[in-house]
Amino acid sequence: MKQALNPPLRLSLRTARFLSLLVLGGIGIGYLGGAVFAAPDGTTPMGFLGLRLIGLFSAVALFIEGRGQLTQASDAMLDERERALRDKSYVATHQIMIMALFGFFLWSILAKFIDGWMPGREQALDLLSGFAITSMALPGIILAWGERVVDDAEDAG
Protein backbone atom coordinates (compact mmCIF):
# COMPACT_ATOMS: atom_id res chain seq x y z
CA MET A 1 0.00 0.00 0.00
CA LYS A 2 2.19 2.83 -1.27
CA GLN A 3 -0.40 5.58 -1.70
CA ALA A 4 -3.35 6.36 0.55
CA LEU A 5 -6.92 6.52 -0.66
CA ASN A 6 -8.23 10.05 -0.07
CA PRO A 7 -11.84 10.31 -1.28
CA PRO A 8 -13.36 13.82 -1.59
CA LEU A 9 -16.49 12.65 0.24
CA ARG A 10 -16.96 10.22 3.13
CA LEU A 11 -20.42 9.03 4.05
CA SER A 12 -21.68 6.83 6.86
CA LEU A 13 -22.84 3.35 5.92
CA ARG A 14 -26.46 4.33 6.53
CA THR A 15 -26.22 7.38 4.24
CA ALA A 16 -24.46 5.38 1.53
CA ARG A 17 -27.18 2.73 1.67
CA PHE A 18 -29.90 5.39 1.56
CA LEU A 19 -28.25 6.99 -1.49
CA SER A 20 -27.95 3.60 -3.16
CA LEU A 21 -31.71 3.12 -2.80
CA LEU A 22 -32.25 6.56 -4.34
CA VAL A 23 -29.99 5.58 -7.25
CA LEU A 24 -31.74 2.27 -7.89
CA GLY A 25 -35.22 3.76 -7.40
CA GLY A 26 -34.55 7.03 -9.19
CA ILE A 27 -32.71 5.54 -12.15
CA GLY A 28 -34.83 2.38 -12.37
CA ILE A 29 -38.23 4.05 -12.12
CA GLY A 30 -37.13 7.31 -13.77
CA TYR A 31 -35.65 5.77 -16.90
CA LEU A 32 -37.68 2.59 -17.28
CA GLY A 33 -40.96 4.21 -16.22
CA GLY A 34 -40.19 7.27 -18.33
CA ALA A 35 -39.58 5.07 -21.36
CA VAL A 36 -42.70 2.94 -20.85
CA PHE A 37 -45.03 5.84 -20.02
CA ALA A 38 -43.62 8.33 -22.56
CA ALA A 39 -46.19 10.58 -24.24
CA PRO A 40 -47.14 9.71 -27.83
CA ASP A 41 -44.90 12.54 -29.06
CA GLY A 42 -41.96 10.96 -27.20
CA THR A 43 -41.72 13.43 -24.28
CA THR A 44 -41.09 12.07 -20.81
CA PRO A 45 -43.48 13.02 -17.97
CA MET A 46 -41.95 15.55 -15.55
CA GLY A 47 -42.20 13.24 -12.53
CA PHE A 48 -39.94 10.71 -14.19
CA LEU A 49 -37.45 13.44 -15.15
CA GLY A 50 -37.33 14.48 -11.48
CA LEU A 51 -36.68 10.90 -10.41
CA ARG A 52 -33.87 10.64 -12.97
CA LEU A 53 -32.23 13.75 -11.54
CA ILE A 54 -32.46 12.42 -7.99
CA GLY A 55 -30.96 9.13 -9.15
CA LEU A 56 -28.23 10.86 -11.13
CA PHE A 57 -27.11 13.14 -8.27
CA SER A 58 -27.16 10.21 -5.84
CA ALA A 59 -25.09 8.14 -8.27
CA VAL A 60 -22.51 10.93 -8.57
CA ALA A 61 -22.36 11.27 -4.77
CA LEU A 62 -21.83 7.51 -4.41
CA PHE A 63 -19.21 7.57 -7.16
CA ILE A 64 -17.05 10.22 -5.48
CA GLU A 65 -17.68 8.82 -1.98
CA GLY A 66 -15.14 6.57 -0.25
CA ARG A 67 -16.69 3.27 -1.34
CA GLY A 68 -17.04 4.45 -4.94
CA GLN A 69 -13.45 5.68 -4.93
CA LEU A 70 -12.30 2.34 -3.52
CA THR A 71 -13.77 0.63 -6.59
CA GLN A 72 -11.81 3.00 -8.86
CA ALA A 73 -8.51 2.81 -6.98
CA SER A 74 -5.37 1.20 -8.36
CA ASP A 75 -3.79 -1.83 -6.67
CA ALA A 76 -1.06 0.33 -5.11
CA MET A 77 -3.66 2.34 -3.16
CA LEU A 78 -5.37 -0.67 -1.59
CA ASP A 79 -4.42 -3.47 0.74
CA GLU A 80 -5.25 -7.11 0.02
CA ARG A 81 -8.68 -7.01 1.75
CA GLU A 82 -9.71 -3.88 -0.13
CA ARG A 83 -8.49 -5.33 -3.43
CA ALA A 84 -10.59 -8.45 -2.79
CA LEU A 85 -13.63 -6.27 -2.00
CA ARG A 86 -13.12 -4.20 -5.14
CA ASP A 87 -12.76 -7.29 -7.31
CA LYS A 88 -15.85 -8.94 -5.80
CA SER A 89 -17.91 -5.80 -6.42
CA TYR A 90 -16.87 -5.77 -10.08
CA VAL A 91 -17.69 -9.46 -10.55
CA ALA A 92 -21.13 -8.89 -9.01
CA THR A 93 -21.66 -5.76 -11.15
CA HIS A 94 -20.71 -7.69 -14.27
CA GLN A 95 -23.14 -10.49 -13.41
CA ILE A 96 -26.00 -8.06 -12.72
CA MET A 97 -25.40 -6.09 -15.93
CA ILE A 98 -25.19 -9.29 -18.00
CA MET A 99 -28.43 -10.53 -16.45
CA ALA A 100 -30.12 -7.19 -17.23
CA LEU A 101 -28.89 -7.26 -20.83
CA PHE A 102 -29.86 -10.89 -21.26
CA GLY A 103 -33.28 -10.21 -19.72
CA PHE A 104 -33.85 -7.38 -22.18
CA PHE A 105 -32.65 -9.60 -25.03
CA LEU A 106 -35.18 -12.29 -24.04
CA TRP A 107 -37.92 -9.66 -23.73
CA SER A 108 -37.10 -8.30 -27.20
CA ILE A 109 -37.73 -11.80 -28.64
CA LEU A 110 -40.84 -12.42 -26.55
CA ALA A 111 -42.29 -8.98 -27.30
CA LYS A 112 -42.51 -9.84 -31.00
CA PHE A 113 -44.79 -12.79 -30.28
CA ILE A 114 -47.03 -11.19 -27.67
CA ASP A 115 -46.97 -7.71 -29.21
CA GLY A 116 -45.33 -6.42 -26.01
CA TRP A 117 -43.81 -3.00 -25.32
CA MET A 118 -40.57 -2.13 -27.07
CA PRO A 119 -38.74 1.20 -26.71
CA GLY A 120 -38.61 3.67 -29.57
CA ARG A 121 -35.29 5.28 -30.53
CA GLU A 122 -35.59 8.08 -27.92
CA GLN A 123 -36.61 5.66 -25.17
CA ALA A 124 -33.82 3.25 -26.13
CA LEU A 125 -31.29 6.05 -25.67
CA ASP A 126 -32.84 6.91 -22.31
CA LEU A 127 -32.67 3.29 -21.21
CA LEU A 128 -29.06 3.08 -22.33
CA SER A 129 -28.25 6.19 -20.27
CA GLY A 130 -29.92 4.66 -17.22
CA PHE A 131 -27.99 1.44 -17.77
CA ALA A 132 -24.69 3.34 -18.00
CA ILE A 133 -25.35 5.42 -14.86
CA THR A 134 -26.43 2.34 -12.91
CA SER A 135 -23.34 0.39 -13.97
CA MET A 136 -21.18 3.34 -12.86
CA ALA A 137 -22.75 3.37 -9.39
CA LEU A 138 -23.25 -0.37 -8.88
CA PRO A 139 -19.78 -1.33 -7.54
CA GLY A 140 -20.11 1.31 -4.78
CA ILE A 141 -23.69 0.19 -4.06
CA ILE A 142 -22.61 -3.44 -3.77
CA LEU A 143 -19.83 -2.44 -1.36
CA ALA A 144 -22.27 -0.41 0.75
CA TRP A 145 -24.67 -3.35 1.10
CA GLY A 146 -21.92 -5.94 1.58
CA GLU A 147 -20.22 -3.93 4.33
CA ARG A 148 -20.71 -5.08 7.91
CA VAL A 149 -21.90 -2.59 10.49
CA VAL A 150 -18.88 -1.84 12.66
CA ASP A 151 -18.46 0.51 15.57
CA ASP A 152 -16.21 3.24 14.11
CA ALA A 153 -14.69 3.98 17.53
CA GLU A 154 -13.69 0.34 17.86
CA ASP A 155 -12.01 0.39 14.45
CA ALA A 156 -10.09 3.55 15.29
CA GLY A 157 -8.40 1.83 18.24
Next chain:
Amino acid sequence: MTNNGTPVLHNRLALFRAEAGLSRKDLAEQVGVNPQTIGFLERGHYGPSLELGLKLARVFGVPVETLFSLEPFTPLAQQLIVTKGAA
Protein backbone atom coordinates in the same frame (compact mmCIF):
# COMPACT_ATOMS: atom_id res chain seq x y z
CA MET B 1 -16.98 -24.40 11.25
CA THR B 2 -17.43 -22.69 7.89
CA ASN B 3 -18.39 -19.25 6.66
CA ASN B 4 -20.04 -19.34 3.23
CA GLY B 5 -18.31 -22.63 2.48
CA THR B 6 -14.83 -21.41 3.43
CA PRO B 7 -13.21 -22.49 6.70
CA VAL B 8 -13.17 -19.90 9.47
CA LEU B 9 -9.67 -18.86 10.43
CA HIS B 10 -9.37 -18.32 14.17
CA ASN B 11 -6.74 -15.92 15.45
CA ARG B 12 -5.23 -14.41 18.59
CA LEU B 13 -4.34 -11.15 16.95
CA ALA B 14 -6.23 -8.92 19.41
CA LEU B 15 -4.56 -10.67 22.36
CA PHE B 16 -1.04 -10.35 20.96
CA ARG B 17 -1.63 -6.76 19.88
CA ALA B 18 -2.93 -5.75 23.31
CA GLU B 19 -0.01 -7.46 25.02
CA ALA B 20 2.47 -5.71 22.75
CA GLY B 21 0.75 -2.37 23.49
CA LEU B 22 0.19 -1.63 19.82
CA SER B 23 -2.78 0.25 18.39
CA ARG B 24 -4.45 -1.06 15.24
CA LYS B 25 -2.88 1.85 13.37
CA ASP B 26 0.62 0.94 14.60
CA LEU B 27 0.22 -2.70 13.66
CA ALA B 28 -1.31 -1.79 10.30
CA GLU B 29 1.65 0.44 9.49
CA GLN B 30 4.10 -2.33 10.34
CA VAL B 31 2.45 -4.82 7.99
CA GLY B 32 1.38 -2.35 5.29
CA VAL B 33 -2.40 -2.53 5.47
CA ASN B 34 -5.28 -0.22 6.31
CA PRO B 35 -6.06 -0.10 10.10
CA GLN B 36 -9.61 -1.20 9.31
CA THR B 37 -8.18 -4.43 7.91
CA ILE B 38 -6.64 -5.22 11.32
CA GLY B 39 -10.12 -4.79 12.82
CA PHE B 40 -11.61 -7.14 10.22
CA LEU B 41 -8.87 -9.70 10.96
CA GLU B 42 -9.37 -9.50 14.73
CA ARG B 43 -13.12 -9.97 14.40
CA GLY B 44 -12.57 -12.96 12.11
CA HIS B 45 -14.36 -11.23 9.25
CA TYR B 46 -11.40 -11.58 6.95
CA GLY B 47 -8.85 -14.34 6.44
CA PRO B 48 -5.41 -12.95 5.56
CA SER B 49 -3.18 -14.09 2.73
CA LEU B 50 -0.19 -16.24 3.66
CA GLU B 51 2.04 -13.21 3.15
CA LEU B 52 0.05 -11.03 5.55
CA GLY B 53 -0.20 -13.86 8.08
CA LEU B 54 3.58 -14.28 8.03
CA LYS B 55 4.15 -10.54 8.33
CA LEU B 56 1.86 -10.38 11.38
CA ALA B 57 3.62 -13.35 12.98
CA ARG B 58 6.98 -11.67 12.37
CA VAL B 59 5.82 -8.49 14.16
CA PHE B 60 5.08 -10.51 17.30
CA GLY B 61 8.06 -12.84 16.84
CA VAL B 62 5.96 -16.00 16.94
CA PRO B 63 5.28 -18.84 14.46
CA VAL B 64 2.26 -18.18 12.24
CA GLU B 65 0.33 -21.11 13.79
CA THR B 66 0.55 -19.39 17.18
CA LEU B 67 -1.46 -16.50 15.73
CA PHE B 68 -3.79 -18.34 13.35
CA SER B 69 -5.53 -21.70 13.50
CA LEU B 70 -8.28 -23.56 11.65
CA GLU B 71 -9.45 -24.90 15.04
CA PRO B 72 -10.73 -22.60 17.79
CA PHE B 73 -8.04 -21.64 20.31
CA THR B 74 -8.38 -22.80 23.90
CA PRO B 75 -9.43 -19.82 26.07
CA LEU B 76 -6.44 -18.19 27.76
CA ALA B 77 -7.87 -18.69 31.28
CA GLN B 78 -8.29 -22.42 30.65
CA GLN B 79 -4.73 -22.64 29.32
CA LEU B 80 -3.41 -20.90 32.44
CA ILE B 81 -5.24 -23.38 34.68
CA VAL B 82 -3.76 -26.31 32.75
CA THR B 83 -0.25 -24.81 32.89
CA LYS B 84 -0.56 -24.09 36.63
CA GLY B 85 -1.82 -27.61 37.28
CA ALA B 86 1.11 -29.15 35.38
CA ALA B 87 3.71 -27.06 37.24
